[in-house]
Amino acid sequence: PTRVPVTIYADTRNWIHEPDENQCGVTLSRYLKDSQLMLECQVRAQDWKRHNILSDDGMGDPEDGWSITLDYQNYLEPVWFGALLRDGIEPHAPAFLGEDDKHALFEKGIPDAFSGIGRDVRDRYEWFLERMKSFRYKNLPVAHLNMPFNMTGTDGPVTIACGIRGVEEFLCDLVDDPEYALQLLDFITTATIARIRKVRAYLGQPDKSDDFGMADDSIVLLSPSMYREMILPFHRRIFDELTTEGGSRGIHLCGDTQRFFPAIAQELGVRAFDTGFPIDFGRLYDELPKDTCVYGGPEIGLLRSGTPEQVERRVREVLASGVMRKSAKFVLREGNALAPGTPLDNVNAMYRTCERFGNYR
Numbered sequence: 480p481t482r483v484p485v486t487i488y489a490d491t492r493n494w495i496h497e498p499d500e501n502q503c504g505v506t507l508s509r510y511l512k513d514s515q516l517m518l519e520c521q522v523r524a525q526d527w528k529r530h531n532i533l534s535d536d537g538m539g540d541p542e543d544g545w546s547i548t549l550d551y552q553n554y555l556e557p558v559w560f561g562a563l564l565r566d567g568i569e570p571h572a573p574a575f576l577g578e579d580d581k582h583a584l585f586e587k588g589i590p591d592a593f594s595g596i597g598r599d600v601r602d603r604y605e606w607f608l609e610r611m612k613s614f615r616y617k618n619l620p621v622a623h624l625n626m627p628f629n630m631t632g633t634d635g636p637v638t639i640a641c642g643i644r645g646v647e648e649f650l651c652d653l654v655d656d657p658e659y660a661l662q663l664l665d666f667i668t669t670a671t672i673a674r675i676r677k678v679r680a681y682l683g684q685p686d687k688s689d690d691f692g693m694a695d696d697s698i699v700l701l702s703p704s705m706y707r708e709m710i711l712p713f714h715r716r717i718f719d720e721l722t723t724e725g726g727s728r729g730i731h732l733c734g735d736t737q738r739f740f741p742a743i744a745q746e747l748g749v750r751a752f753d754t755g756f757p758i759d760f761g762r763l764y765d766e767l768p769k770d771t772c773v774y775g776g777p778e779i780g781l782l783r784s785g786t787p788e789q790v791e792r793r794v795r796e797v798l799a800s801g802v803m804r805k806s807a808k809f810v811l812r813e814g815n816a817l818a819p820g821t822p823l824d825n826v827n828a829m830y831r832t833c834e835r836f837g838n839y840r
Contacts (some may be wrong), residue, residue: 483803483837484810485830486774487534489817491517491550494524496819508566511550514603515610521547522616531823533830544622547611549603551596555629557642558596560584560670574645581644581659589670592630592677600630601681630678635695636667636713650700653709661709668713672720691722692729692751699734706739711746718747729753729772733815741766755815760797764805772808775815777829783818787828794832807839 491510495501500523510520522545529538554572558564561584562572576584593601604626611621633639640649640663652660676686695714698706718728729751730743737758743749744767752767754775763773777793785793794811802809811833817826 480807481839483798483833483839484535485533485833485837486536486810486812487528487532487817487826487829488812488815489524489528489532489826491520491524493817493819493821494520494527497527500527507568508570511552511570514606517550518547518607518610518614518621519616521545521550522621526617533827540617540619541622544620545616546623546625547607547621548625549600549607549627549630551600551627551629553629553634555596555600555627556634556639556671559590559594559629559674560639560643560667561587561590561595562643564596572642574641574643574648576644576648578648581663584643585662585666589666589673592674593681597630597674600627626678626682631675631682632691633671633675633693633717635693635697636664636671636717637695637701637710638697639667639671640664641697641700646697646700653701653705657709664710664713668716672717675721687721687723688726689723690727690729691718692731692753693717694731696731696733696736696755698732698739699736703738703742707742707746711742714743715747718749727751731815737762737766744768744771753812753815758814760800760802763800763802763809765801769806770808771806772810773802773806774810774812776811776813778814779816779818779821782813782825782829783821785825787824790825790828791832794829795836798833798836803837803839811837 492507495505495507495510505516505520510516525545529540552570554564554570557572562575564570564572591597604624607624611624614621644652644663649660679686698710701710722728728747728749730749731753732739733755735757740752750768750770751772752774754773756778758775760775767773776797777790781789781793797811811829
């Protein structure tokens with residue numbers, strides 16, 4: 480590129496918290512439960528983003544039509560493994576594997592991809608396919624329908640283990656009962672690979688893809704040595720079994736996870752990192768191959784509570800840190816996932832600053 484690209488992740492949750500847009504008072508809970516409402520809110524949210532947020536993602540009305548993704552937030556995988564979904568302002572799925580029944584999951588066996596909440600995903604997907612035939616918004620059709628990321632990808636074995644066992648409980652397992660912890664990670668990994676393969680078959684896709692990404696935010700709780708010894712082999716299995724040889728591999732890691740980047744790049748061949756914060760941008764390309772695509776930028780707290788001037792200052796710091804001098808693969812974005820209620824003037828200050836100071840020549 481001639482300039483550092485800018486991408487912004489804002490979705491329906493951001494639109495819901497814009498009172499001038501969400502005049503009917505739609506709540507996240509209602510939106511997640513009602514397929515018709517999900518369809519209508521998603522296209523309205525895209526319309527709002529494409530006409531209000533400056534980015535290189537594509538602006539104005541889409542040429543071919545709207546893109547819809549079935550939305551189950553971050554509770555899909557824990558519920559698929561057996562957690563109970565609790566409604567509320569933020570629907571969530573509490574941990575369910577207690578000390579007395581922590582082996583019960585193994586006795587039940589690996590769930591089918593389309594069992595439980597997976598059946599709801601498939602039924603809703605097929606409803607959307609049918610509804611797309613007649614739906615129009617601003618005289619444009621729905622051109623793309625996507626499965627949830629947590630059906631075709633994964634939030635990662637450690638994150639899932641913490642979600643279904645409990646954070647403190649699983650961390651103690653890693654130290655006090657490593658045999659069980661590794662058994663749980665193996666079960667989650669095997670089930671995840673099986674689910675993704677079955678979903679790919681349902682969608683008419685091959686077992687292995689040329690481009691695959693995953694996440695595992697909860698590794699932030701571990702040391703680099705524990706990650707290498709106990710977790711990296713499971714990440715390797717997921718990438719190796721789901722990605723073609725030489726295929727593109729990416730990972731999303733929120734939080735203070737930069738200490739893991741070199742091992743992930745070297746051992747797993749990952750060449751795309753979607754980051755959160757804190758990140759030492761000056762060190763990034765001293766530790767990673769120069770052809771690594773890194774997504775990162777101003778912290779979402781600053782974007783949410785700061786001023787446009789503070790955002791400009793932070794963007795200039797990031798761009799001047801060495802990411803532009805050491806690589807042409809850096810992508811500026813909020814770090815990470817725009818918080819609902821973020822002032823648009825702050826978001827757009829990112830783009831305008833990058834226009835001025837992000838040019839390679």
